[in-house]
Amino acid sequence: MSALTEVAAPGTDLPRRRARGRGDGLGPWWLVAAVLPGAFLLVFFAWPVAAMLWRGIGGDADAFTGAVDLTAFRETLARERTWRILGQTLGMAAAGTVVSVALGLPT
Structure with missing residues (x-):
C-alpha cells in the first residue's frame, strides 16, 4: 500500500487523500x-x-x-599446544571447504 489512502470526501464523489500516520493501529508496538x-x-x-x-x-x-x-596472552601464545590446536582447526576448516566445494560442483 502507499503512504496515502483514498477516502471519499463527504457529500462528493471525489476521493480525498488522507495521510496514514499514528492512527494506523501500530502505536508503540514497533518500539517494543x-x-x-x-x-x-x-x-x-x-x-x-x-x-x-x-x-x-x-x-x-x-x-x-x-x-x-597481556601476560596471559603471551603465556598462551608461547605454548606448543596452542599452535597444534590452531593448526588442527585451520586444517579441518580447509578440508571442510574443499569437500563442500567438491560436492557442490555440478558434474
Missing part, C-alpha cells in the same frame, strides 16, 4: 518489538562477552585493578 530483542542481546550476550574480555586483559580477576595485563 525493536527494544525488547536489543535489550535481551545486551544483557545475555554483549555484557557477558565484554566481561570475559575485560577479565582476560585485566590480569587476576580476584584482585582486579583495572590495569591492562
Whole structure:
C-alpha cells in the first residue's frame, strides 16, 4: 500500500487523500518489538562477552585493578599446544571447504 489512502470526501464523489500516520493501529508496538530483542542481546550476550574480555586483559580477576595485563596472552601464545590446536582447526576448516566445494560442483 502507499503512504496515502483514498477516502471519499463527504457529500462528493471525489476521493480525498488522507495521510496514514499514528492512527494506523501500530502505536508503540514497533518500539517494543525493536527494544525488547536489543535489550535481551545486551544483557545475555554483549555484557557477558565484554566481561570475559575485560577479565582476560585485566590480569587476576580476584584482585582486579583495572590495569591492562597481556601476560596471559603471551603465556598462551608461547605454548606448543596452542599452535597444534590452531593448526588442527585451520586444517579441518580447509578440508571442510574443499569437500563442500567438491560436492557442490555440478558434474
